[in-house]
Amino acid sequence: MAAREYGQYCGVTRALELVGERWALLIVRDLLVGPRRYGELAAGLPRIPTNVLATRLKELQAAGIIRRAPRSRIIIYELTDYGRELEPVVLALGAWGFKAMGDPRDEQVVTPDSMTMALRTAFRPHVAAGLPATAYGTRFGDARLLVRVDGPTLDVARADDLPGSDETVDLAFSAGPGIRRLIAGELDARQAVASGVVEVLHGPDTLLDRFASTFHLAA
Template structure:
């Protein structure tokens, strides 16, 4: 880890957070504690040895801690690392402002989708509900409270609303969930009355002049 040689809080933070893959590891741990193999499988493209290095660096910085759960080593954010939660959420919101269609080599993951739900939760009060969201191969679910949300990776067969499809990014951008379903750009099952609640609870608007992605795979 290289120093910027400046007595500055931002420079000190960048020494740790600016390393390649560090923010992605922290994003996945923000969603929930994980074993090494869960992190490795959830972050396509990161070599195992580099993941080991980054985890050691984050542990040394007291941002990540590990514990033993049965026979497994589990990594989670420390109390100090958890203070990064609002920062990571705001970074996700900032990045999403110009996030339209995925690049050719980009795919959503369960953790990235769960993190997207976390970062796109609005401050609007809604009727509490549970939702399962799919985007390509990724699945995540959320328990939506009146003024907050708890997210997790994977499916939830007991969710009240199931939503997904190629038009999902557009729904997050413009809030037109019912129109997207009617157009076939988004699929929805379960309690149809919750579509409007979903659209109010989750928004990730695009910057002015940035077009919504086409509703196609």
């Protein structure tokens, strides 16, 4: 199946042959969030050429990593059990890459699926287990997410409208790419609010400390 072969008999080599082509792991990343239609995958990867997306999907299917499935008269793409085994790999790569992210460039965007996986990467279940259950309404650029933490369990879902004053969330806030500094521990919650990195929309500011404790990655 491999579009590129390295001529070495090695597990790492074979893994790169299967998912090392450009865009392949980002397709896997988005499918780790949930099944997606072709158009949803294209929208979540705005720079991918359509011919490349079609090719990668065929390659990943041939490798047994994803499959096409009919769903209410439409075709969706989803990971197979074999494909879902890539989740710890993707999360580990996200944590490793976080150390070298730096400041964003003007043309770089945050998508709901990329932010969902970033939160899953930064989540500390051992810390969350000792904290009260908390629901966050978050907006990171155009990515609006409902983040629920209940003990060591994390659930992240897309939210069409930021809850704001909705009492179903304990804290609603918006942030730009500078949220990286809060997650990295470069800013505490008070500094993040004072500097404008985070804007609290609803709920007590003190819950931002809880968020920062629950989601943390060392830069």
